[in-house]
Amino acid sequence: MKKTRICARGLWVAGVLVAFSITGAIGLCQIEPSGRKAGLIQFDVISDLNMDWGGYTSAVRFARYWVCQDYYAVAVVWSEPHGRDVQDKKTMVVLSDREGFRIKYELDADWHPLNTTYPKPVGERPAFRWGGGAYGGDEMRFAEAAAVSRRVYVSDLEPPKSKKRDAGGVTDVDVPRAPDGITRKLAHLKVQTKDDRIESMDLFDNQRRPLGRMRYEYQPDGKVPRIATLVADLPVRREKLAVDANVVVIPRHAGAPEQKETYRVPDVNHVSHTGGRTAIVTYSDVPVGDKVLRLPVKVEVRRSDDKRLVRSARLMNFRRVDLDKEGVWKAAKAFASLGDEYWTFRRLNAKYIDFQPTLGPLRVDPNDLAFVQKLIAKYPLPEVIQPPGGYRSGARPQVTRPRRMEVEPDDARLIRQLEAYYMRTLSTPLTEEQRAEMKKGTIFRSGGRLSASERPVAELRSKLRMILVYHHVPVLPEDRPPEMDPNDARVIHELQAHYEKLVTQSDRGLPGQLKALHVLTRLDLMLKDYDAFERHTGRYLQMLQDAGLGGMYMTGGYGNIQNLAERRQYDKANKLMRQWADRSAGANDADGVYRFCGSDLGGNGDPWAAVQLLDRFLKRPGLSPVQRYEGLALRAISLDKIDKLLADPETAYDESRKVQAGWVLSGTTKAQVAKLVEPAVRQAVSAWEALGPARLSEAKPYSTNDMAGMQQNLMGAPDATRLQETSARLDRIVSQRFGQKGTTPRPGETKRPAPSR
Amino acid sequence: MKRRRTWIVRAALLAMVICVLLCLGMGAVKTPEREIPPAMRRPMNARTAEERVTMRLPVQARVSMADVSLNVREVDDFLLTPALLVQEAVSDGVVLTYPEE
Numbered sequence: 001m002k003k004t005r006i007c008a009r010g011l012w013v014a015g016v017l018v019a020f021s022i023t024g025a026i027g028l029c030q031i032e033p034s035g036r037k038a039g040l041i042q043f044d045v046i047s048d049l050n051m052d053w054g055g056y057t058s059a060v061r062f063a064r065y066w067v068c069q070d071y072y073a074v075a076v077v078w079s080e081p082h083g084r085d086v087q088d089k090k091t092m093v094v095l096s097d098r099e100g101f102r103i104k105y106e107l108d109a110d111w112h113p114l115n116t117t118y119p120k121p122v123g124e125r126p127a128f129r130w131g132g133g134a135y136g137g138d139e140m141r142f143a144e145a146a147a148v149s150r151r152v153y154v155s156d157l158e159p160p161k162s163k164k165r166d167a168g169g170v171t172d173v174d175v176p177r178a179p180d181g182i183t184r185k186l187a188h189l190k191v192q193t194k195d196d197r198i199e200s201m202d203l204f205d206n207q208r209r210p211l212g213r214m215r216y217e218y219q220p221d222g223k224v225p226r227i228a229t230l231v232a233d234l235p236v237r238r239e240k241l242a243v244d245a246n247v248v249v250i251p252r253h254a255g256a257p258e259q260k261e262t263y264r265v266p267d268v269n270h271v272s273h274t275g276g277r278t279a280i281v282t283y284s285d286v287p288v289g290d291k292v293l294r295l296p297v298k299v300e301v302r303r304s305d306d307k308r309l310v311r312s313a314r315l316m317n318f319r320r321v322d323l324d325k326e327g328v329w330k331a332a333k334a335f336a337s338l339g340d341e342y343w344t345f346r347r348l349n350a351k352y353i354d355f356q357p358t359l360g361p362l363r364v365d366p367n368d369l370a371f372v373q374k375l376i377a378k379y380p381l382p383e384v385i386q387p388p389g390g391y392r393s394g395a396r397p398q399v400t401r402p403r404r405m406e407v408e409p410d411d412a413r414l415i416r417q418l419e420a421y422y423m424r425t426l427s428t429p430l431t432e433e434q435r436a437e438m439k440k441g442t443i444f445r446s447g448g449r450l451s452a453s454e455r456p457v458a459e460l461r462s463k464l465r466m467i468l469v470y471h472h473v474p475v476l477p478e479d480r481p482p483e484m485d486p487n488d489a490r491v492i493h494e495l496q497a498h499y500e501k502l503v504t505q506s507d508r509g510l511p512g513q514l515k516a517l518h519v520l521t522r523l524d525l526m527l528k529d530y531d532a533f534e535r536h537t538g539r540y541l542q543m544l545q546d547a548g549l550g551g552m553y554m555t556g557g558y559g560n561i562q563n564l565a566e567r568r569q570y571d572k573a574n575k576l577m578r579q580w581a582d583r584s585a586g587a588n589d590a591d592g593v594y595r596f597c598g599s600d601l602g603g604n605g606d607p608w609a610a611v612q613l614l615d616r617f618l619k620r621p622g623l624s625p626v627q628r629y630e631g632l633a634l635r636a637i638s639l640d641k642i643d644k645l646l647a648d649p650e651t652a653y654d655e656s657r658k659v660q661a662g663w664v665l666s667g668t669t670k671a672q673v674a675k676l677v678e679p680a681v682r683q684a685v686s687a688w689e690a691l692g693p694a695r696l697s698e699a700k701p702y703s704t705n706d707m708a709g710m711q712q713n714l715m716g717a718p719d720a721t722r723l724q725e726t727s728a729r730l731d732r733i734v735s736q737r738f739g740q741k742g743t744t745p746r747p748g749e750t751k752r753p754a755p756s757r
Numbered sequence: 758m759k760r761r762r763t764w765i766v767r768a769a770l771l772a773m774v775i776c777v778l779l780c781l782g783m784g785a786v787k788t789p790e791r792e793i794p795p796a797m798r799r800p801m802n803a804r805t806a807e808e809r810v811t812m813r814l815p816v817q818a819r820v821s822m823a824d825v826s827l828n829v830r831e832v833d834d835f836l837l838t839p840a841l842l843v844q845e846a847v848s849d850g851v852v853l854t855y856p857e858e
């Protein structure tokens with residue numbers, strides 16, 4: 001019954017599209033810009049993606065597309081940096097036609113949502129249920145459905161005589177509703193036309209809420225108007241965050257019996273696309289087979305409010321292909337497939353590079369809490385001591401900072417084992433009852449998920465974790481990857497020969513060559529052949545530079561420098577860093593450089609790299625006062641971080657920080673770094689003061705990063721911008737170094753106190 | 758029975774006190790002095806416990822966590838944009854527009 005209904009809907013969609021097409025072709029074939037049927041076309045796309053978050057701030061995705069009027073397919077062949085992406089999309093293949101949305105993901109072939117076909121219509125996008133950077137790629141089908149539901153057909157504008165047209169040439173159009181269950185989000189249009197060409201078009205939904213504004217620019221030459229640019233202004237979008245569930249509140253009082261209270265809570269209203277988006281699509285004449293087609297060749301999406309580039313795509317290598325739909329699906333899968341050699345490489349990579357140590361069986365009773373507490377007591381941890389009379393007394397709590405100790409290797413192993421054991425205990429699988437309630441959409445909120453018996457375990461785990469973080473923990477023999485197996489060495493040499501050939505094959509295009517270079521650099525690391533690694537990195541960077549991928553040069557190149565530093569190849573790392581910093585500073589704008597410098601996987605995680613990059617970037621002429629201030633502030637923050645790391649080796653509690661300190665000291669001294677910090681902070685503060693009114697608005701020291709969500713929501717405090725967060729970080733350094741309190745400006749303040757000179 | 762309060766009520770009251778102090782002390786909110794921010798006021802005026810919980814839940818949520826994923830969604834969905842743009846250009850009777858992502 002259901003299938004019959006789906007088929008009937010499918011036929012309806014097909015019927016409607018055919019009707020629209022025929023009407024368009026007969027009645028309004030002159031209106032521009034509109035499509036022309038052109039058969040199946042294959043092309044490649046390089047998408048450059050910018051992100052404002054702690055992860056990779058720049059990612060590049062390489063994909064091949066097959067598109068015709070009835071269906072399209074996409075195959076993601078590679079992504080950077082180093083095979084990663086914002087979400088790892090490589091090997092993903094999609095084919096969408098009128099019947100369904102087919103998706104396949106070789107990297108995780110057992111995960112059903114990414115290896116199935118979703119029948120059409122796919123329905124409305126559900127309330128958003130993701131957080132922290134996660135997103136189910138299968139939900140792309142809703143983006144397609146939304147795009148199709150607001151498509152404009154030539155027939156929507158027909159017949160023009162029946163529409164109201166005002167003196168300014170603007171026509172109001174009520175878009176016909178689609179019959180029986182076919183959703184059309186588009187309900188109303190305001191179209192400005194001139195000489196059979198659309199100048200602009202405003203799209204509205206059935207409540208007259210704007211969906212977007214399209215503006216068109218045409219080639220000035222020629223008799224037939226040819227679209228040159230489409231500029232789409234897209235508004236901030238309403239979103240629902242998924243809650244729609246029963247919330248169970250369990251009152252908690254000592255000795256009181258448990259009594260649940262259940263409340264039904266709807267979804268939460270929210271927005272996405274903050275700041276709005278402006279998408280600019282450039283069209284060009286492209287020879288495809290024996291025809292010349294007008295096709296999109298470049299897409300740029302910017303935030304509408306501050307004009308920052310958030311992503312772009314270059315479309316290229318258009319050609320006509322002669323395949324049927326199943327042929328396209330096969331071609332797409334073959335194109336995206338990693339190949340047997342890559343899977344062999346992944347196995348070796350997991351064994352020698354991304355090695356996970358096995359600590360062996362736990363040799364003590366984890367339920368012997370007295371023993372565990374004694375172990376914890378051996379390594380004192382910082383404690384917060386409240387003043388007599390509590391916080392009401394006005395006195396500040398005291399924090400004890402015991403001496404950092406060297407953890408004995410046997411203790412280190414035991415602490416790690418116990419911590420992992422308690423972690424597993426606390427994340428036990430759900431009971432059948434809990435599963436049943438989850439299926440009903442019930443959320444438990446009981447003042448923390450932990451039961452009374454679990455809380456002491458959680459406390460022990462937390463203390464064990466703190467010991468590992470606070471004290472000096474030795475590297476155990478188990479932490480080292482295994483010695484190279486002769487058989488593996490032979491396989492590695494075979495892989496090297498295979499991928500060396502691929503690097504030189506231009507028919508594989510840039511993504512094929514980058515993939516081959518990535519494998520080669522990892523094989524070099526396995527063999528500890530750092531000369532070869534340096535050589536391959538040089539080729540990798542040259543390819544990125546030649547392709548005009550400046551953001552990826554910075555992000556991906558830094559990853560390779562870090563690989564060398566981690567292996568204490570400081571000379572090679574420093575040599576590469578000089579080249580990397582010079583070219584990254586030249587190839588990126590202020591937004592790109594500062595995003596990288598503030599990211600945990602970039603300059604925030606490695607202040608030394610940030611300083612090198614900023615030293616060069618700040619020499620660039622033409623920076624605005626705000627851009628100059630932000631760069632100087634980030635430089636001061638990075639230098640302060642390095643200075644603290646070097647001045648107090650006790651803070652070098654983990655291996656990566658020790659590596660960082662060793663690397664810095666391979667090129668300079670503690671004293672030299674210390675000399676740089678205060679002048680850098682003063683310079684940044686002076687630049688801030690010189691901003692005039694912007695110093696208390698655009699560059700106001702203000703942070704929401706450290707604010708609890710509830711506190712921010714209750715106060716209705718707006719999210720701090722990147723620049724404001726940077727100012728707040730600088731402010732804290734000024735307080736620490738110059739002993740000034742409360743430098744965050746208050747409403748009545750006009751000037752932030754300057755550091756003492 | 759009256760003395761029993763849920764942990765949510767106590768946590769919210771404590772948070773409100775802290776927030777009021779912060780608001781008045783730091784001047785971080787542009788509401789008139791001594792006025793309680795609407796997000797705090799609304800749950801206080803709720804008629805039923807259910808309504809109160811409903812109002813508090815969004816207040817407690819850290820929406821910036823969802824914002825990061827919404828950004829990722831935009832980037833992920835951008836994978837389809839070139840296909841949809843070219844499909845419009847090679848389909849009869851379709852006006853060229855920009856799709857959603």
